[in-house]
Amino acid sequence: MLDFVGLEDDLSAEERMIRDTARDFVESEIKPDIGEHFIEGTFPTDIIPKMGEMGFFAPNLDGYGLPGVSETAYGLLMQELEAGDSGLRSMASVQGALVMYPIHAYGSEEQKEEWLPAMGRGDAVGCFGLTEPQHGSNPSGMETHAEKRGDEYVLNGAKTWITNSPIADVAVVWAKDRSDDDTVRGFLVETDREGVTTNKLDEKLSLRASITGEIGLNDVVVPEENVLPGVSGMKGPLSCLTQARYGIAWGVIGAARDAFEEAREYAKGREQFGQPIAGFQLQQQKLAEQATQITTAQLLAHRLADLKERGDLEPAHVSMAKRNNVRMARDMSRVAREMLGGNGISADYSPMRHMANMETVYTYEGTHDIHTLVLGQELTGIQAFQ
Ligand SMILES: Cc1cc2nc3c(=O)[nH]c(=O)nc-3n(C[C@H](O)[C@H](O)[C@H](O)COP(=O)(O)OP(=O)(O)OC[C@H]3O[C@@H](n4cnc5c(N)ncnc54)[C@H](O)[C@@H]3O)c2cc1C
Secondary structure (H helix, E strand, O other), X not given: OOOOOOHHHHOOHHHHHHHHHHHHHHHHHHHHHXXXXXXXXXXXXXXXXXHHHOOOOOOOOEXXXXXXXXXXXXXXXXXHHHHHOHHHHHHHHHHHHHHHHHHHHHOOHHHHHHHHHHHHHOOOOEEXXXXXXXXXXXXXXXXXXXXXEOOEEEEEEEEXXXXXXXXXXXXXXXXXXXXXXXXEEEEEEEOOOOOEEOOEOOOXXXXXXXXXXXXXXXXXXXXXXXXXXXXXXXXHHHHHHHHHHHHHHHHHHHHHHHHHHHHHHHHHHOEEOOEEHHHOHHHHHHHHHHHHHHHHHHHHHHHXXXXXXXXXXXXXXXXXXXXXXXXXXXXXXHHHHHHOHHHHHOOOOOHHHHHHHHHHHHHOOOOHHHHHHHHHHHHHOOOOOO
Protein backbone atom coordinates (compact mmCIF):
# COMPACT_ATOMS: atom_id res chain seq x y z
CA MET A 1 0.00 0.00 0.00
CA LEU A 2 1.23 3.45 -0.87
CA ASP A 3 3.15 5.05 2.03
CA PHE A 4 5.74 6.99 0.09
CA VAL A 5 7.27 9.02 2.93
CA GLY A 6 7.14 6.29 5.56
CA LEU A 7 4.35 7.71 7.74
CA GLU A 8 3.58 4.21 8.98
CA ASP A 9 6.95 4.04 10.72
CA ASP A 10 5.66 6.54 13.27
CA LEU A 11 2.50 4.63 14.15
CA SER A 12 2.14 3.07 17.59
CA ALA A 13 1.51 -0.67 17.89
CA GLU A 14 -2.13 0.04 18.74
CA GLU A 15 -2.60 2.32 15.72
CA ARG A 16 -1.06 -0.29 13.45
CA MET A 17 -3.29 -2.99 14.91
CA ILE A 18 -6.46 -0.91 14.41
CA ARG A 19 -5.42 -0.07 10.85
CA ASP A 20 -4.72 -3.74 10.05
CA THR A 21 -7.95 -4.95 11.63
CA ALA A 22 -9.98 -2.48 9.56
CA ARG A 23 -8.03 -3.32 6.40
CA ASP A 24 -8.63 -7.08 6.88
CA PHE A 25 -12.32 -6.47 7.58
CA VAL A 26 -12.69 -4.45 4.39
CA GLU A 27 -10.83 -7.08 2.34
CA SER A 28 -12.88 -10.02 3.60
CA GLU A 29 -16.30 -8.55 4.40
CA ILE A 30 -16.70 -5.59 2.05
CA LYS A 31 -14.68 -5.85 -1.13
CA PRO A 32 -16.18 -9.13 -2.40
CA ASP A 33 -19.75 -7.72 -2.59
CA ILE A 34 -19.45 -3.96 -2.65
CA GLY A 35 -19.73 -3.65 -6.44
CA GLU A 36 -23.02 -5.56 -6.28
CA HIS A 37 -24.32 -3.36 -3.44
CA PHE A 38 -23.39 -0.28 -5.45
CA ILE A 39 -25.31 -1.55 -8.48
CA GLU A 40 -28.33 -2.58 -6.41
CA GLY A 41 -28.31 0.56 -4.28
CA THR A 42 -28.15 -1.38 -1.02
CA PHE A 43 -26.08 -1.28 2.16
CA PRO A 44 -25.07 -4.55 3.85
CA THR A 45 -26.92 -3.87 7.13
CA ASP A 46 -25.86 -7.25 8.56
CA ILE A 47 -22.34 -5.87 9.02
CA ILE A 48 -23.47 -3.09 11.40
CA PRO A 49 -23.24 -5.28 14.57
CA LYS A 50 -19.95 -6.68 13.25
CA MET A 51 -18.62 -3.14 12.86
CA GLY A 52 -19.74 -2.51 16.44
CA GLU A 53 -17.99 -5.64 17.65
CA MET A 54 -14.78 -4.48 15.97
CA GLY A 55 -15.06 -1.08 17.69
CA PHE A 56 -15.57 0.97 14.53
CA PHE A 57 -18.15 3.37 15.99
CA ALA A 58 -16.71 6.43 17.78
CA PRO A 59 -13.60 4.63 19.08
CA ASN A 60 -11.96 8.01 19.74
CA LEU A 61 -14.50 8.72 22.50
CA ASP A 62 -14.09 7.21 25.94
CA GLY A 63 -16.34 5.88 28.70
CA TYR A 64 -19.62 4.01 28.14
CA GLY A 65 -17.77 1.05 26.67
CA LEU A 66 -15.84 3.16 24.15
CA PRO A 67 -12.06 2.66 23.97
CA GLY A 68 -10.78 6.25 23.53
CA VAL A 69 -8.15 5.45 20.89
CA SER A 70 -5.86 8.13 19.45
CA GLU A 71 -7.07 10.55 16.79
CA THR A 72 -4.52 9.03 14.39
CA ALA A 73 -5.97 5.55 14.97
CA TYR A 74 -9.46 6.93 14.35
CA GLY A 75 -8.27 8.60 11.13
CA LEU A 76 -6.59 5.42 9.93
CA LEU A 77 -9.81 3.52 10.60
CA MET A 78 -11.79 5.99 8.47
CA GLN A 79 -9.14 5.68 5.74
CA GLU A 80 -9.42 1.89 5.62
CA LEU A 81 -13.24 1.94 5.66
CA GLU A 82 -13.37 4.38 2.77
CA ALA A 83 -10.87 2.27 0.82
CA GLY A 84 -13.79 -0.20 0.85
CA ASP A 85 -16.46 2.36 -0.03
CA SER A 86 -17.52 5.86 1.00
CA GLY A 87 -20.89 4.37 1.99
CA LEU A 88 -19.18 2.27 4.64
CA ARG A 89 -17.21 5.22 6.03
CA SER A 90 -20.34 7.38 5.93
CA MET A 91 -22.16 4.82 8.07
CA ALA A 92 -19.36 4.95 10.66
CA SER A 93 -19.03 8.75 10.46
CA VAL A 94 -22.72 9.41 10.99
CA GLN A 95 -23.03 6.91 13.81
CA GLY A 96 -19.83 8.01 15.55
CA ALA A 97 -19.20 11.67 14.81
CA LEU A 98 -22.72 12.97 14.16
CA VAL A 99 -24.80 11.01 16.66
CA MET A 100 -22.60 9.50 19.39
CA TYR A 101 -20.37 12.58 19.58
CA PRO A 102 -23.18 15.08 20.38
CA ILE A 103 -24.69 12.67 22.90
CA HIS A 104 -21.24 12.22 24.48
CA ALA A 105 -20.43 15.95 24.45
CA TYR A 106 -23.83 17.50 25.20
CA GLY A 107 -26.11 14.71 26.44
CA SER A 108 -27.49 14.05 29.92
CA GLU A 109 -26.17 11.09 31.91
CA GLU A 110 -29.40 9.18 31.13
CA GLN A 111 -29.07 9.86 27.39
CA LYS A 112 -25.44 8.71 27.40
CA GLU A 113 -26.25 5.52 29.24
CA GLU A 114 -29.23 4.77 27.05
CA TRP A 115 -27.56 5.30 23.67
CA LEU A 116 -23.75 5.22 23.75
CA PRO A 117 -23.14 1.54 24.66
CA ALA A 118 -25.92 0.33 22.33
CA MET A 119 -24.70 2.46 19.43
CA GLY A 120 -21.08 1.52 20.08
CA ARG A 121 -22.05 -2.15 19.75
CA GLY A 122 -24.04 -1.45 16.60
CA ASP A 123 -27.24 -2.64 18.31
CA ALA A 124 -28.82 0.76 17.67
CA VAL A 125 -28.39 3.00 14.63
CA GLY A 126 -28.51 6.79 14.63
CA CYS A 127 -28.91 9.52 12.03
CA PHE A 128 -28.31 13.28 11.98
CA GLY A 129 -31.03 15.59 10.74
CA LEU A 130 -29.80 19.04 9.80
CA THR A 131 -30.34 19.57 6.04
CA GLU A 132 -33.82 20.59 4.91
CA PRO A 133 -35.35 20.75 1.42
CA GLN A 134 -34.88 24.54 1.29
CA HIS A 135 -31.84 24.90 3.58
CA GLY A 136 -28.61 23.05 2.82
CA SER A 137 -25.48 25.19 2.77
CA ASN A 138 -27.17 27.65 5.13
CA PRO A 139 -28.65 25.41 7.81
CA SER A 140 -29.27 28.36 10.14
CA GLY A 141 -32.26 29.14 7.91
CA MET A 142 -33.91 25.90 9.10
CA GLU A 143 -37.69 25.84 9.39
CA THR A 144 -38.05 22.73 11.56
CA HIS A 145 -39.26 23.91 14.94
CA ALA A 146 -40.17 22.77 18.41
CA GLU A 147 -42.77 24.20 20.73
CA LYS A 148 -42.78 23.58 24.46
CA ARG A 149 -46.03 22.22 25.89
CA GLY A 150 -45.72 21.53 29.63
CA ASP A 151 -42.82 19.13 30.05
CA GLU A 152 -42.89 18.04 26.41
CA TYR A 153 -41.91 19.46 23.04
CA VAL A 154 -43.91 19.21 19.81
CA LEU A 155 -41.74 19.00 16.68
CA ASN A 156 -42.74 19.86 13.12
CA GLY A 157 -40.68 20.06 9.96
CA ALA A 158 -38.84 18.10 7.28
CA LYS A 159 -35.23 17.02 6.88
CA THR A 160 -33.82 15.56 3.69
CA TRP A 161 -30.72 13.78 2.39
CA ILE A 162 -30.30 12.08 5.76
CA THR A 163 -27.83 9.18 5.79
CA ASN A 164 -29.30 6.10 7.51
CA SER A 165 -32.67 7.67 8.40
CA PRO A 166 -34.70 4.71 7.02
CA ILE A 167 -32.80 2.25 9.25
CA ALA A 168 -32.24 4.52 12.26
CA ASP A 169 -33.58 3.90 15.75
CA VAL A 170 -32.94 7.48 16.77
CA ALA A 171 -32.41 10.78 14.98
CA VAL A 172 -30.55 13.79 16.32
CA VAL A 173 -32.89 16.48 14.98
CA TRP A 174 -31.79 20.12 15.01
CA ALA A 175 -34.75 22.46 15.37
CA LYS A 176 -35.59 26.01 16.40
CA ASP A 177 -37.17 26.27 19.82
CA ARG A 178 -40.09 28.66 19.30
CA SER A 179 -40.64 28.89 23.03
CA ASP A 180 -37.12 30.30 23.48
CA ASP A 181 -36.47 32.94 20.82
CA ASP A 182 -35.89 30.38 18.02
CA THR A 183 -32.73 29.06 19.65
CA VAL A 184 -31.46 25.97 17.79
CA ARG A 185 -31.50 22.84 19.96
CA GLY A 186 -30.76 19.16 19.41
CA PHE A 187 -33.57 16.66 20.07
CA LEU A 188 -33.19 12.90 20.32
CA VAL A 189 -36.19 11.63 18.36
CA GLU A 190 -36.85 7.89 18.41
CA THR A 191 -38.02 6.99 14.90
CA ASP A 192 -40.94 4.87 16.15
CA ARG A 193 -42.63 7.93 17.67
CA GLU A 194 -45.99 8.84 16.22
CA GLY A 195 -45.71 11.41 13.45
CA VAL A 196 -42.16 10.43 12.36
CA THR A 197 -41.65 9.24 8.78
CA THR A 198 -38.32 8.21 7.21
CA ASN A 199 -38.87 7.72 3.47
CA LYS A 200 -35.94 6.30 1.54
CA LEU A 201 -34.44 8.32 -1.33
CA ASP A 202 -33.76 6.05 -4.29
CA GLU A 203 -32.18 6.54 -7.70
CA LYS A 204 -28.98 8.13 -6.44
CA LEU A 205 -26.09 8.05 -8.90
CA SER A 206 -23.51 8.46 -6.13
CA LEU A 207 -22.99 6.87 -2.70
CA ARG A 208 -25.25 4.07 -3.89
CA ALA A 209 -24.04 1.61 -1.24
CA SER A 210 -25.50 3.78 1.52
CA ILE A 211 -29.06 4.27 2.72
CA THR A 212 -30.30 7.85 2.44
CA GLY A 213 -33.71 9.19 3.38
CA GLU A 214 -35.86 11.98 4.70
CA ILE A 215 -37.19 12.70 8.17
CA GLY A 216 -40.75 13.97 8.32
CA LEU A 217 -41.93 15.39 11.66
CA ASN A 218 -45.65 15.89 11.99
CA ASP A 219 -46.66 16.99 15.52
CA VAL A 220 -44.10 14.64 17.03
CA VAL A 221 -44.18 14.75 20.82
CA VAL A 222 -40.92 14.18 22.70
CA PRO A 223 -40.34 14.55 26.45
CA GLU A 224 -38.16 17.39 27.69
CA GLU A 225 -35.57 14.76 28.71
CA ASN A 226 -34.90 14.18 24.98
CA VAL A 227 -33.35 17.62 24.50
CA LEU A 228 -29.54 17.64 24.45
CA PRO A 229 -29.02 19.83 27.54
CA GLY A 230 -25.40 20.81 27.00
CA VAL A 231 -25.58 22.97 23.88
CA SER A 232 -27.71 25.63 22.21
CA GLY A 233 -27.40 27.56 18.96
CA MET A 234 -25.65 26.56 15.73
CA LYS A 235 -22.54 25.59 17.70
CA GLY A 236 -24.35 22.27 18.35
CA PRO A 237 -24.61 20.97 14.77
CA LEU A 238 -21.48 22.77 13.56
CA SER A 239 -19.27 21.19 16.22
CA CYS A 240 -20.54 17.75 15.18
CA LEU A 241 -19.74 18.55 11.56
CA THR A 242 -16.16 19.47 12.51
CA GLN A 243 -15.77 15.98 14.02
CA ALA A 244 -17.21 14.25 10.96
CA ARG A 245 -15.23 16.37 8.50
CA TYR A 246 -12.04 15.39 10.31
CA GLY A 247 -12.91 11.75 9.55
CA ILE A 248 -13.74 12.60 5.94
CA ALA A 249 -10.38 14.33 5.43
CA TRP A 250 -8.77 11.01 6.40
CA GLY A 251 -11.30 8.72 4.79
CA VAL A 252 -11.10 9.99 1.24
CA ILE A 253 -7.38 9.24 1.18
CA GLY A 254 -8.40 5.58 1.42
CA ALA A 255 -10.68 5.89 -1.61
CA ALA A 256 -7.94 7.60 -3.64
CA ARG A 257 -5.35 5.06 -2.51
CA ASP A 258 -7.56 2.13 -3.42
CA ALA A 259 -8.18 3.60 -6.89
CA PHE A 260 -4.45 4.22 -7.29
CA GLU A 261 -3.48 0.69 -6.25
CA GLU A 262 -6.01 -0.77 -8.67
CA ALA A 263 -4.66 1.40 -11.52
CA ARG A 264 -1.03 0.53 -10.66
CA GLU A 265 -1.73 -3.21 -10.69
CA TYR A 266 -3.76 -2.95 -13.86
CA ALA A 267 -1.07 -0.94 -15.65
CA LYS A 268 1.58 -3.52 -14.79
CA GLY A 269 -0.54 -6.38 -16.13
CA ARG A 270 -2.25 -4.82 -19.14
CA GLU A 271 -0.25 -5.04 -22.37
CA GLN A 272 -0.70 -2.85 -25.45
CA PHE A 273 1.75 -2.32 -28.30
CA GLY A 274 3.68 -5.33 -27.03
CA GLN A 275 4.42 -4.07 -23.50
CA PRO A 276 2.73 -3.32 -20.17
CA ILE A 277 1.04 0.08 -20.31
CA ALA A 278 2.92 0.89 -17.04
CA GLY A 279 6.01 1.18 -19.24
CA PHE A 280 4.63 4.19 -21.11
CA GLN A 281 5.63 7.63 -19.88
CA LEU A 282 2.06 8.95 -20.04
CA GLN A 283 0.84 6.25 -17.64
CA GLN A 284 3.81 6.76 -15.32
CA GLN A 285 3.01 10.46 -15.20
CA LYS A 286 -0.51 9.62 -14.03
CA LEU A 287 0.78 7.28 -11.33
CA ALA A 288 3.37 9.83 -10.20
CA GLU A 289 0.69 12.50 -9.90
CA GLN A 290 -1.67 10.24 -7.94
CA ALA A 291 1.08 9.12 -5.55
CA THR A 292 2.16 12.73 -4.95
CA GLN A 293 -1.36 14.01 -4.34
CA ILE A 294 -2.23 11.11 -2.02
CA THR A 295 0.98 11.61 -0.06
CA THR A 296 0.42 15.34 0.46
CA ALA A 297 -3.15 14.62 1.62
CA GLN A 298 -1.79 12.04 4.07
CA LEU A 299 0.64 14.61 5.48
CA LEU A 300 -2.18 17.09 6.06
CA ALA A 301 -4.32 14.42 7.75
CA HIS A 302 -1.51 13.35 10.07
CA ARG A 303 -0.88 16.99 11.04
CA LEU A 304 -4.59 17.42 11.80
CA ALA A 305 -4.44 14.39 14.09
CA ASP A 306 -1.58 15.95 16.07
CA LEU A 307 -3.45 19.25 16.39
CA LYS A 308 -6.63 17.46 17.46
CA GLU A 309 -4.77 15.34 19.99
CA ARG A 310 -3.33 18.40 21.73
CA GLY A 311 -6.56 20.41 21.55
CA ASP A 312 -5.37 22.94 18.97
CA LEU A 313 -7.54 21.87 16.03
CA GLU A 314 -9.64 24.74 14.66
CA PRO A 315 -12.66 24.36 12.33
CA ALA A 316 -10.75 26.25 9.60
CA HIS A 317 -7.96 23.61 9.71
CA VAL A 318 -10.60 20.95 9.12
CA SER A 319 -12.17 23.00 6.31
CA MET A 320 -8.83 23.18 4.53
CA ALA A 321 -8.24 19.43 4.86
CA LYS A 322 -11.79 18.43 3.87
CA ARG A 323 -11.66 20.75 0.89
CA ASN A 324 -8.22 19.71 -0.29
CA ASN A 325 -8.40 15.98 0.35
CA VAL A 326 -11.86 15.46 -1.16
CA ARG A 327 -10.93 17.41 -4.28
CA MET A 328 -7.76 15.33 -4.48
CA ALA A 329 -9.70 12.04 -4.21
CA ARG A 330 -12.28 13.24 -6.74
CA ASP A 331 -9.61 14.18 -9.29
CA MET A 332 -7.30 11.22 -8.67
CA SER A 333 -10.02 8.55 -8.79
CA ARG A 334 -10.90 9.90 -12.25
CA VAL A 335 -7.26 9.61 -13.36
CA ALA A 336 -7.17 6.02 -12.02
CA ARG A 337 -10.39 5.27 -13.87
CA GLU A 338 -9.04 6.42 -17.20
CA MET A 339 -5.96 4.21 -16.79
CA LEU A 340 -8.24 1.15 -16.84
CA GLY A 341 -9.63 1.97 -20.28
CA GLY A 342 -12.99 0.33 -21.00
CA ASN A 343 -12.69 -1.90 -17.93
CA GLY A 344 -12.55 1.29 -15.89
CA ILE A 345 -16.28 1.81 -16.23
CA SER A 346 -17.08 -1.68 -14.90
CA ALA A 347 -18.24 -2.27 -11.32
CA ASP A 348 -15.64 -5.07 -11.22
CA TYR A 349 -13.06 -2.36 -10.57
CA SER A 350 -13.18 0.26 -7.83
CA PRO A 351 -12.03 3.58 -9.38
CA MET A 352 -15.29 4.61 -11.03
CA ARG A 353 -17.29 3.68 -7.91
CA HIS A 354 -14.98 5.85 -5.81
CA MET A 355 -15.20 8.60 -8.44
CA ALA A 356 -19.01 8.56 -8.32
CA ASN A 357 -18.98 8.50 -4.51
CA MET A 358 -16.73 11.55 -4.42
CA GLU A 359 -19.52 13.65 -5.95
CA THR A 360 -21.45 13.17 -2.71
CA VAL A 361 -18.45 13.64 -0.46
CA TYR A 362 -17.54 16.84 -2.35
CA THR A 363 -21.06 18.11 -1.58
CA TYR A 364 -21.99 16.91 1.91
CA GLU A 365 -20.56 18.15 5.20
CA GLY A 366 -20.11 21.60 3.65
CA THR A 367 -19.70 21.82 -0.12
CA HIS A 368 -16.29 22.54 -1.61
CA ASP A 369 -17.51 26.11 -2.26
CA ILE A 370 -18.57 26.61 1.34
CA HIS A 371 -15.18 25.47 2.67
CA THR A 372 -13.57 27.88 0.20
CA LEU A 373 -15.61 30.67 1.79
CA VAL A 374 -14.69 29.53 5.31
CA LEU A 375 -11.02 29.76 4.35
CA GLY A 376 -11.57 33.08 2.59
CA GLN A 377 -13.06 34.51 5.75
CA GLU A 378 -10.24 33.09 7.88
CA LEU A 379 -7.63 34.61 5.59
CA THR A 380 -9.20 38.05 5.10
CA GLY A 381 -11.50 38.59 8.05
CA ILE A 382 -14.28 39.34 5.56
CA GLN A 383 -17.19 36.92 5.12
CA ALA A 384 -18.33 36.39 1.55
CA PHE A 385 -21.24 33.99 2.19
CA GLN A 386 -23.87 36.59 1.38
C1 LIG B 1 -25.79 11.22 -0.17
C2 LIG B 1 -25.93 12.37 0.76
C3 LIG B 1 -25.97 12.15 2.14
C4 LIG B 1 -26.17 13.22 3.02
N1 LIG B 1 -26.27 12.97 4.38
C5 LIG B 1 -26.67 13.99 5.22
C6 LIG B 1 -26.96 13.71 6.60
O1 LIG B 1 -26.78 12.60 7.09
N2 LIG B 1 -27.45 14.72 7.37
C7 LIG B 1 -27.66 16.00 6.87
O2 LIG B 1 -28.11 16.85 7.63
N3 LIG B 1 -27.37 16.28 5.56
C8 LIG B 1 -26.89 15.31 4.73
N4 LIG B 1 -26.64 15.57 3.40
C9 LIG B 1 -26.95 16.92 2.87
C10 LIG B 1 -25.73 17.74 2.49
O3 LIG B 1 -25.03 18.13 3.64
C11 LIG B 1 -26.22 18.92 1.63
O4 LIG B 1 -26.59 18.39 0.37
C12 LIG B 1 -25.15 19.99 1.47
O5 LIG B 1 -24.97 20.68 2.69
C13 LIG B 1 -25.50 21.01 0.38
O6 LIG B 1 -26.78 21.52 0.55
P1 LIG B 1 -27.80 21.54 -0.70
O7 LIG B 1 -27.82 20.17 -1.29
O8 LIG B 1 -29.08 22.10 -0.21
O9 LIG B 1 -27.14 22.49 -1.74
P2 LIG B 1 -27.24 24.10 -1.80
O10 LIG B 1 -26.92 24.68 -0.46
O11 LIG B 1 -28.53 24.49 -2.42
O12 LIG B 1 -26.04 24.45 -2.78
C14 LIG B 1 -26.16 24.37 -4.22
C15 LIG B 1 -24.87 24.93 -4.82
O13 LIG B 1 -24.74 26.32 -4.45
C16 LIG B 1 -23.47 26.54 -3.85
N5 LIG B 1 -23.60 27.60 -2.84
C17 LIG B 1 -24.45 27.64 -1.78
N6 LIG B 1 -24.26 28.75 -1.06
C18 LIG B 1 -23.27 29.44 -1.68
C19 LIG B 1 -22.59 30.68 -1.42
N7 LIG B 1 -22.89 31.45 -0.34
N8 LIG B 1 -21.62 31.08 -2.26
C20 LIG B 1 -21.28 30.33 -3.32
N9 LIG B 1 -21.86 29.16 -3.63
C21 LIG B 1 -22.85 28.71 -2.81
C22 LIG B 1 -23.08 25.20 -3.26
O14 LIG B 1 -21.66 25.10 -3.09
C23 LIG B 1 -23.62 24.23 -4.31
O15 LIG B 1 -22.68 24.08 -5.34
C24 LIG B 1 -26.32 14.53 2.52
C25 LIG B 1 -26.23 14.75 1.13
C26 LIG B 1 -26.04 13.70 0.26
C27 LIG B 1 -25.97 13.97 -1.22
